[in-house]
Amino acid sequence: MLALEGHVKGGRIVVDGATDLPDGAEVEVVVIDDDLTTEERAELHASLDRALEDSEAGRGMDAREYLRQYRSRHADHPA
Numbered sequence: 642m643l644a645l646e647g648h649v650k651g652g653r654i655v656v657d658g659a660t661d662l663p664d665g666a667e668v669e670v671v672v673i674d675d676d677l678t679t680e681e682r683a684e685l686h687a688s689l690d691r692a693l694e695d696s697e698a699g700r701g702m703d704a705r706e707y708l709r710q711y712r713s714r715h716a717d718h719p720a
Contacts, residue, residue: 643660643662645657645658645660645668646658654670
C-alpha cells in the first residue's frame, strides 16, 4: 500500500509532491481526524508499533483484505 500526504485547496484534494501513479489510477482517501487527546494519540502510536512488530515477524495481512474485513465488520455493527 502506498501512503501519500496532501491537503485541501479550493475544495479539492492536492497531493504534496509527485507520484509514480499512472493517469486514471484509482485512489482511496482517508481523512485523518486530528482531534485525538494526548492519551488517545499515545494509544494509537502504541497500536501502530505493535502492528509493525507483527508485520516484521510475518504476522501480517494484505491491506485490501484487512479493509474488506474491517468494512464488513463495521457494516454489520455500526457505531
